[in-house]
Amino acid sequence: MFEFEIEAEDARSAARAAVYRTPHGDIPTPVFAPVGTQAAVKTLTPEELEATGTRLILGNSYHLYLRPGHELIARFGGLHRFMNWRGPILTDSGGFQVFSLAPLRKVDDDGVTFRSHIDGSIHRFTPEKVIAIEEAIGADIVMVLDECSAPKDRVYNEEALVRTHRWAARCLEAHRREDQALFGIVQGGIFPDLRQESARYLTSLGFHGYAIGGLSVGETKEETYSTLDVTIPLLPRERPRYLMGVGTPEDILEAVARGVDIFDCVFPTRVARNGGLMTRHGRLNIRNARFAEDPLPVEPGCTCYTCQHYSRAYLRHLFVAKETLALRLATIHNLHFIQWLMAEIRRQIRQGTFLEFKNSFLAAYRMSDQQARFS
Amino acid sequence: MFEFEIEAEDARSAARAAVYRTPHGDIPTPVFAPVGTQAAVKTLTPEELEATGTRLILGNSYHLYLRPGHELIARFGGLHRFMNWRGPILTDSGGFQVFSLAPLRKVDDDGVTFRSHIDGSIHRFTPEKVIAIEEAIGADIVMVLDECSAPKDRVYNEEALVRTHRWAARCLEAHRREDQALFGIVQGGIFPDLRQESARYLTSLGFHGYAIGGLSVGETKEETYSTLDVTIPLLPRERPRYLMGVGTPEDILEAVARGVDIFDCVFPTRVARNGGLMTRHGRLNIRNARFAEDPLPVEPGCTCYTCQHYSRAYLRHLFVAKETLALRLATIHNLHFIQWLMAEIRRQIRQGTFLEFKNSFLAAYRMSDQQARFS
Numbered sequence: 001m002f003e004f005e006i007e008a009e010d011a012r013s014a015a016r017a018a019v020y021r022t023p024h025g026d027i028p029t030p031v032f033a034p035v036g037t038q039a040a041v042k043t044l045t046p047e048e049l050e051a052t053g054t055r056l057i058l059g060n061s062y063h064l065y066l067r068p069g070h071e072l073i074a075r076f077g078g079l080h081r082f083m084n085w086r087g088p089i090l091t092d093s094g095g096f097q098v099f100s101l102a103p104l105r106k107v108d109d110d111g112v113t114f115r116s117h118i119d120g121s122i123h124r125f126t127p128e129k130v131i132a133i134e135e136a137i138g139a140d141i142v143m144v145l146d147e148c149s150a151p152k153d154r155v156y157n158e159e160a161l162v163r164t165h166r167w168a169a170r171c172l173e174a175h176r177r178e179d180q181a182l183f184g185i186v187q188g189g190i191f192p193d194l195r196q197e198s199a200r201y202l203t204s205l206g207f208h209g210y211a212i213g214g215l216s217v218g219e220t221k222e223e224t225y226s227t228l229d230v231t232i233p234l235l236p237r238e239r240p241r242y243l244m245g246v247g248t249p250e251d252i253l254e255a256v257a258r259g260v261d262i263f264d265c266v267f268p269t270r271v272a273r274n275g276g277l278m279t280r281h282g283r284l285n286i287r288n289a290r291f292a293e294d295p296l297p298v299e300p301g302c303t304c305y306t307c308q309h310y311s312r313a314y315l316r317h318l319f320v321a322k323e324t325l326a327l328r329l330a331t332i333h334n335l336h337f338i339q340w341l342m343a344e345i346r347r348q349i350r351q352g353t354f355l356e357f358k359n360s361f362l363a364a365y366r367m368s369d370q371q372a373r374f375s
Numbered sequence: 376m377f378e379f380e381i382e383a384e385d386a387r388s389a390a391r392a393a394v395y396r397t398p399h400g401d402i403p404t405p406v407f408a409p410v411g412t413q414a415a416v417k418t419l420t421p422e423e424l425e426a427t428g429t430r431l432i433l434g435n436s437y438h439l440y441l442r443p444g445h446e447l448i449a450r451f452g453g454l455h456r457f458m459n460w461r462g463p464i465l466t467d468s469g470g471f472q473v474f475s476l477a478p479l480r481k482v483d484d485d486g487v488t489f490r491s492h493i494d495g496s497i498h499r500f501t502p503e504k505v506i507a508i509e510e511a512i513g514a515d516i517v518m519v520l521d522e523c524s525a526p527k528d529r530v531y532n533e534e535a536l537v538r539t540h541r542w543a544a545r546c547l548e549a550h551r552r553e554d555q556a557l558f559g560i561v562q563g564g565i566f567p568d569l570r571q572e573s574a575r576y577l578t579s580l581g582f583h584g585y586a587i588g589g590l591s592v593g594e595t596k597e598e599t600y601s602t603l604d605v606t607i608p609l610l611p612r613e614r615p616r617y618l619m620g621v622g623t624p625e626d627i628l629e630a631v632a633r634g635v636d637i638f639d640c641v642f643p644t645r646v647a648r649n650g651g652l653m654t655r656h657g658r659l660n661i662r663n664a665r666f667a668e669d670p671l672p673v674e675p676g677c678t679c680y681t682c683q684h685y686s687r688a689y690l691r692h693l694f695v696a697k698e699t700l701a702l703r704l705a706t707i708h709n710l711h712f713i714q715w716l717m718a719e720i721r722r723q724i725r726q727g728t729f730l731e732f733k734n735s736f737l738a739a740y741r742m743s744d745q746q747a748r749f750s
Contacts, residue, residue, distance in 0.1 A: 317443040
């Protein structure tokens, strides 16, 4: 269980293609996990997700703990069965949500107390509690409880890192299920020495895999990338690396080049629901009047269900008329696009042309991003 | 084109089973048409609709004329191609919407002027204009422009009926497309003599089929049924009969017994989006807390996608968490249920047991409707 087999390593970057074996199936990496916060990837069925090329999805422990409740999910045989998703699932620990969504949180060395964003009720997460929640939900890959700090506050990051490390050790101690891979989470804001300290400490504890948290939350792209540059070389080669909450095609390509294997982000699905459709030539705002009579599919040549059956004009009509079907068709296209990108990244790594692909993809994508801005 | 082949007539009621042949396929009747107001049956793809057993859908001319526009639809090869529905389509004339949705309408003998409910712009429908719109949209079955009057106002109904009849004759005169069946619409409120006058007059003009309009808009069930009783015997046996805007399982069964072949209604889809799930034993309000831990499918034994894959508990969770997937799964189930009912009605007519089926179905359904009310 949980073998991580590296199939190819790029000679000119840290990119690698691998297969991560889990109890619910093999995950070819680099992999992108769509976000299924509340036991559903918004608007889609599991069959539709699979058809987009999705192999791994993310569930949010914080949300599932509050509603419908981790114990209820356990009584239904775990999240896979409850939501009818047969492939691998990854759950975050809820740390990020507690520190970003929940009002009135109070952190102490033992854990964090917070109010539910749904009904204001008071709850407490400790490392042991979070592991109990994740074991009940039953994902294949689970995360330790961490404290997500403001990335640029040095003093806070130093303090938070001490707690995050103690919590990581307690999570490792508490975790029992052998059919779950527990990942540590490297923190430390934008401070290279803290990130390195964190990577070294967590590696010394020995986790199944390593996540990099606290990025893509307001720092510059240069800070994100240089943080990866100083962190990833300290993580063991033979373990999967997961960059949490990333990302856009650009960020994914940059992170793959630096050795990241796993990604999750609401980006493609959220953008889709706002009418932003991803193509190799940039993003289309499908609500734009210029698409009103456009008979082309979103992206000519795309093999997704949406592009095979509908025109831009029809999609625009559905968005303007506020038809729910619009959200579905757009989500299907964007996930198909991002999964196409991941498969292509993998293929290019294996054939030794990843950097060329990265450059040519980004040139076309950025150019049209500019066009999109002016349209 | 447009053969209406009666396969069986019930010996003890006016129910009949037939096949209505249209350019986009055969429609077994009695048939229920889900409503696709804005070029989409809310939340579903055409493939999902087909999987529910749907063979005919309805489009609203008023809405499609306003948005995206009938001329745009025509440039895309008609509504079938625009929305990717390959089966038969029926369009209403927009009369009902103008008289129920549009603010500030003014009716005169030549037509009706109204404001768009979307942007307040001023528009005018005449019989010729409505036929032009319906020919552009390109449905298989199209309706004449009619005036929908308050069902219980005698003086208004007398005046409106004169206009409705003149408009019907002008629609028949204006209509050109031979691949469309034009239906007349019997009006006359709850007044038997007006309904009979209308049925006789329209029959004398000679339409492909006959609709019964202006019912299920506030009159009692007894008034609805007795209006059918006095109207249908005056309509030609060999032509399809369409009861507009109906309905519930109860109303469908009563109308089939009186000789109706075609139905359309937002009922099953709208109720679904509000969490009302139809079963043979009545309607479930799936948001109810009693379903929070219920591992059963919505209706045990149901073969729809929703019941084959999800528990009531999961559906309730999706509704409570406001996940769009809830609307889809509920819509699929309710349409599957109503299409199961239509297929069963047809089967029972053919084997001569329709009345027994009607009685046993309604006994179980009404009983549980009461239960539902108390739960």
